[in-house]
Amino acid sequence: MELIVITHPEMLPGEAGIINQLFQSGLARLHLRKPDVPKEVVQDLLENITPAFRNRIALHQHHELADAFGITGLHFTERARLDVAPETWSALKSRAYTLSTSLHDPAQLETLSHDFDYAFLGPVFDSISKVGYAAKLPSDFKLNPFTFPNKVIALGGMDAENLGLASQMGFAGAALLGAIWQNPEQAVTRFAHLKSLQVERPFVDRLHFISNETPDMSHIDSIRLALEAGCRWIQLRVKHRPEAEVLPIAWEATRLCDAYGARLIINDFPRVALAVQAYGLHLGLTDMPVPEARALVGNKIVVGGTANSWEDIELRIREGADYIGLGPFRFTSTKENLSPILGVEGYAALMQKMADAGFSKPIIAIGGVTPADIPIIRSTGIYGVAMSAALTGATDPAETFYEIQQALC
Ligand SMILES: Cc1ncc(COP(=O)(O)OP(=O)(O)O)c(N)n1
Numbered sequence: 001m002e003l004i005v006i007t008h009p010e011m012l013p014g015e016a017g018i019i020n021q022l023f024q025s026g027l028a029r030l031h032l033r034k035p036d037v038p039k040e041v042v043q044d045l046l047e048n049i050t051p052a053f054r055n056r057i058a059l060h061q062h063h064e065l066a067d068a069f070g071i072t073g074l075h076f077t078e079r080a081r082l083d084v085a086p087e088t089w090s091a092l093k094s095r096a097y098t099l100s101t102s103l104h105d106p107a108q109l110e111t112l113s114h115d116f117d118y119a120f121l122g123p124v125f126d127s128i129s130k131v132g133y134a135a136k137l138p139s140d141f142k143l144n145p146f147t148f149p150n151k152v153i154a155l156g157g158m159d160a161e162n163l164g165l166a167s168q169m170g171f172a173g174a175a176l177l178g179a180i181w182q183n184p185e186q187a188v189t190r191f192a193h194l195k196s197l198q199v200e201r202p203f204v205d206r207l208h209f210i211s212n213e214t215p216d217m218s219h220i221d222s223i224r225l226a227l228e229a230g231c232r233w234i235q236l237r238v239k240h241r242p243e244a245e246v247l248p249i250a251w252e253a254t255r256l257c258d259a260y261g262a263r264l265i266i267n268d269f270p271r272v273a274l275a276v277q278a279y280g281l282h283l284g285l286t287d288m289p290v291p292e293a294r295a296l297v298g299n300k301i302v303v304g305g306t307a308n309s310w311e312d313i314e315l316r317i318r319e320g321a322d323y324i325g326l327g328p329f330r331f332t333s334t335k336e337n338l339s340p341i342l343g344v345e346g347y348a349a350l351m352q353k354m355a356d357a358g359f360s361k362p363i364i365a366i367g368g369v370t371p372a373d374i375p376i377i378r379s380t381g382i383y384g385v386a387m388s389a390a391l392t393g394a395t396d397p398a399e400t401f402y403e404i405q406q407a408l409c
């Protein structure tokens, strides 16, 4: 589903900044709809939108501003469309504008000019922002693909829970308004979340083994121990060594993981993850930012990010991390410079905030986790756990792995 954002009808504080961030987060189309806002104010807003993004905008009002700002999208409300002579559309198309319009009855698609590149049809669901603007289409509605050859975009009440249904109805995309602007401070995070629902989610294991070295055990020894115990998600976490030293260890870990059919995740070193074509890369808050790493390693490598607070979780969602390592659960000597301990209460509060915001992302608890902690951790809604010492220090790692598996299923 293509996601289109329609602006809030009124001017919002810091709106140009939010719009620029939406574009940076991958928004391909923004409909600038400000029915009662004077032209000068819209002009001022456009001046503050980064020039490179302006060609992703469609104007609902003040079409005369389009050329000066390099805007090629013109939207016509139903009323505006009916007031304009039909030959206007081909004239505008010949000037390379992208045309869109709004419809409220699917029957109108049969007679809609094919010069329109796409059309909004709605309300498909009960509106989030307009009180009393109720769904007009039945829940088993199916678009007839032969009435209008171009894209039909679902409008009205579009949010995370009904994007799939709109797709089944035959809509090519969704126009988002209330889902984005209900809380403008959350607009970018909300958009990133909805966008992440459009792509197939990569597999993330519920048990992450974190490698470690001690005077008696190398990283490779610890990885072999975890693999023999049954772990199939191995994170190579080498600290205080340069990249050149990490690379050969990563190659050895790759061979070992391949032999056991396990997935290897590289901590901290994006270029090492790319070189060995690891399954994943894990980045902390002071490591390379997720978008920069994504640009480097591509879309095939799973990228996870650390969070220690609600603000970090929001950042990771905005950045498009595939999973979030949230910690520390309790004190651990495996990691230096720990952040404040979250405990079960911290996890419960953060998971409640996730549910309230409608966010879904695999969250992995980390830091001093033992098998006995798993039931209470999982009761907060946490997806999985990361462990190091609980496995490397176990008397019988295979027995401990079995115990973990029992608690995780
Ligand atoms: C699954 C998982 N979650 C969190 C971390 C911690 O990463 P980071 O904050 O970068 O700290 P270091 O591990 O690099 O010391 C992790 N490694 N794995």
Ligand SMILES: Cc1nc(C(=O)O)sc1CCOP(=O)(O)O
Pocket (backbone or CB within 6 Å): 210, 237, 306, 325, 326, 327, 328, 329, 331, 332, 333, 334, 335, 338, 339, 366, 367, 368, 369, 386, 387, 388, 389, 390
């Ligand atoms: C690597 C790491 N990151 C943490 C964080 O809080 O971000 S805690 C941690 C150590 C995990 O090992 P153990 O299971 O031995 O405590």
Ligand SMILES: [Mg+2]
Pocket (backbone or CB within 6 Å): 267, 268, 282, 283, 284, 285, 287
């Ligand atoms: Mg790190």
